Amino acid sequence: MQVIKELLDTFFSDVGVFDAICVTFQMAFCATAISSVLGILLGLLLERADFVGKKVVIRINRTLMGVPPVVVGLIVYMLLMRRGPLGRLNMLFSIRGMILAQVLIITPIICGMTYTTLVSRAPAVRAFAKTMGADRLQTQWLVVRELKKELYFAVVTGFGRSISEVGAVMLVGGNIKGHTRTMTTTISLLKSQGIFTEGLTLGLLLLLMAFVIQSLADFFQKGERSDENY
Amino acid sequence: MKKQRQWLAVVLATLLLAGALSGCGGKEAETPPAESPAEAQEEAPAETPEETPAEEPEETEPAADEADAAPVEKKGVLMMATTTSTADTGLLDYLAPIFLEQTGWELQWNAVGTGEALKMGENGDVDIVLVHAKASEEEFVANGFGVERFQVMYNDFIVVGPAEPIAHTEDIEAAFKTIQEEQLTFVSRGDDSGTDKKEKGIWKKLELDQTQNPNYLESGQGMGATITMADEKGAYCLTDRGTWLKMKNDADVELQLEVICEGAADLLNQYGIIAVSPEKYPEVNNEAANTMIEWICSEEVQELIGNYGVEEYGQALFTPNANE
Amino acid sequence: MRIIDLEKSQGDFQMRTGSFSIEERKIHGIIGGNGCGKTTLCKLIMGILKPDSGRIDYEGLNVREITMTAQRPYFIQGSVYENICYPLKLRRICPDEQKIDGWLARCGLEEKKYQYARSLSSGEQQKISMIRALIFDPKFIMIDETLSNLDPENLELFEQVILEIQKERPVTWLLISHRLAHIYKMCEVLHFMHQGEILASGSKDEILFGSEDERIRRFVANEVIRMEGKHGAFES
Secondary structure, X not given: OHHHHHHHHHHOOOOOHHHHHHHHHHHHHHHHHHHHHHHHHHHHHHHHOOOOOHHHHHHHHHHHOOOOHHHHHHHHHHHHOOOXXXXXXXXXXXXXHHHHHHHHHHHHHHHHHHHHHHHHHHHHHHHHHHHOOOOHHHHHHHHXXXXXXXXXXXXXXXXXXXXXXXXXXXXXXXXXXXXXXXHHHHHHHHHHOOXXXXXXXXXXXXXXXXXXXXXXXXXXXXXXXXXXXX | OXXXXXXXXXXXHHHHHHHHHXXXXXXXXXXXXXXXXHHHHHHHHHHHHHOHHHHOHHHOHHHHHHOOOOOOOOOEEEEEEEEHHHHHOOHHHHHHHHHHHHHOEEEEEEEEOHHHHHHHHHOOOOOEEEEOOHHHHHHHHHOOOEEEEEEEEEEEEEEEEOOOOOOOEOOHHHHHHHHXXXXXXXXXXXXXXXXXXXXXXXXXXXXXXXXXXXXEEEOOOOHHHHHHHHHHHOXXXXXXXXXXXXXXXXOOOOOOOEEEEOOOHHHEEEEEEEEEOOOOOOOOOHHHHHHHHHHHOOHHHHHHHHHOOHHXXXXXXXXXXXXX | OEEEEEEEEEOOEEEEOOOEEOOOOOEEEEEOOOOOOHHHHHHHHHOOOOOOEEEEEOOOOOHHHEEEEOOOOOOOOOEHHHHHHHHHHHOOOOOOHHHHHHHHHHOOOHHHXXXXXXXXXXXXXXXXXXXXXXXXXXXEEEEEOOOOOOOHHHHHHHHHHHHHHHHHOOOEEEEEOOXXXXXXXXXXXXXXXXXXXXXXXXXXXXXXXXXXXXXXXXXXXXXXXXXXXXXXXXXX
8 A cells, every 4th residue: 555655656746646546435435335325215215106296306306417516515515614504513624524415416316317227127027026926125125136237337327426526525625635635636736736647647547446446346246147038 | 290399398408407507506595695605706706707808898997097098999819827816806807808998908817826827828828927926937937938027016925814822923934833833723725826835935944844734734726715714624824915805805704714924024925927938839929918018017007906906905905016 | 806896097998897706726718809908907916006996805815826927027137047936035935946947847948947037038938937937836827928939839738737736736827818729728717808898707618609799709700710820821
């Protein structure tokens, strides 16, 4: 670890690249994990539940899927600032605050994607589960298991959004070196210093790491087959 | 029939999109009414300049005074790279319409850190730079990227922060020493800007290693964002007076920081203006750049600069010194 | 089981079954033209669809003991073996490996045990879906055109299987098929459906040969002509 840190520090300017990488992934993993649980549960709930105004809720969800991250960042900032309603939590300029903002950005995306998949695919799975005599929980579990590829894709999309996001993270995290500086805000900083090549390198590094994580995830997602018989 | 429906769908989709976006904006304005646009405004001056100067030149009052001379026809655009302070204080918003009126050149600018501003000049992306880091500026000229450096004006740096434990002083060195010794929270720009260089210079001069202070933070952001962060954290920070006054005046969350150190001789912040060398980059607008230098150093404009902000903030934000 | 005035509308389709009984431990057949509501009726019995009005009296039968196989069966992601074990797993029953192997061998599928179920041909899928439905000994089995893609040999195999089960420990069957010969051979009771309505229920001879109803006679005659034509084409 120390070796990598030194290697990075010699290559990049003194902007705390190693810490930024750690912070980025710490934040992205936490935010994606929380959002996945929330988003998938909400998606399942939304598909199962029938209530007045469901269509409106879905429309709001679709809208939030594209909410500008800076707006979320601003709202979270205003909530968390010392004189804001949640000021005493002392979460502004901290990774926890950044995770909160990201959860608000990513959850609607995962929820929306989950919902869309479920609406088109779950009825067939449920009907089948019924014929096999599955109870409610078993049915729900089968739905998740059968659609894991799609849900996994939703989670990966959320993760990608998380590591690539800069606006909300900059506002809420504050880009503090060694604490809340992420790879994307580092790139933004490097750009503001006119150090373009390092920014670009860091961007490529970010992509590379995303690729490695993607490959690892694919590797552990064993037994995926396409359905040949149509 | 089907086609009409499709068209209708496209139109509706566009409208919805617009509606959703404006919806977001509305929500943000609604939440805590008293506090909300604080941060938004701080960013605003950096974004607006591109449209404002061109579209509403008549609105600024001094322009009307100068308008005795017949309006000059529009000649084109002068692209400037400058520091965030000149844009954040609104000085350029104030000067640009007058410049257009008097010379016919439309001033557009990119407000970034001094480091990046000079880099833009080195790349020939702009016609002129207006920054405040003397050593870097001289190097810029020495390397042949700029023609000549003219000093324009100065403002001064101040240290702001909580009134306790550092009492108001003129002694910048003592203030910095106390921060280091008592490990007080200090927010640095950390973005290699002119202000950042100034601050790093002070630490260096005192032979202190500020990074040993666990409460020394680098925000990596502009001056406005850094002041806001210092305010949130109850921390000290070095800022230029112009941005500070503007923030203090305009931010709708009242800043709780106070000026704790001002007036020291080495806290002066000298701005210089340099035309990008037409020899290096023939495509730059050297004519407009020279017009600008001549214009901004003229007595009349120097006086405008000297009066800028007096009305609004009770004191001038910049002191002109082109003729010294 | 008694079906009491089930009503269900799906889009333009209106279903109104009227009341009729499905006697226990017998092989029932449902016949009728395409889109007359046979599958919808099965889904209502299965509980996949909820009726708009009316109800089903299961007479003590647990819905978990009802099963249904579709013409294009659903398979979970996994091997043939995993699919066959799925209903057992739901009931926490340890799969009887020998029994499963026996079934697979009987259908000529022993080679495919560990193949990905969704990659098999539709005939093979139908056979597996039958095995999967029979493996957990349900008391009420609906076969919705599941045997349609089987060749005569395999069809006969499953006909035999059904009859064997009926001999050993009779359960209730509901067969949907367009093969009248198959229906005639298997079923004891027939229900004729037309535009979402059960027009008649009765013994197979009553329905196929003795019906007064013009629509039923027409349907039977048409089916017979169609089959004849097919056979004719075969022979020439």
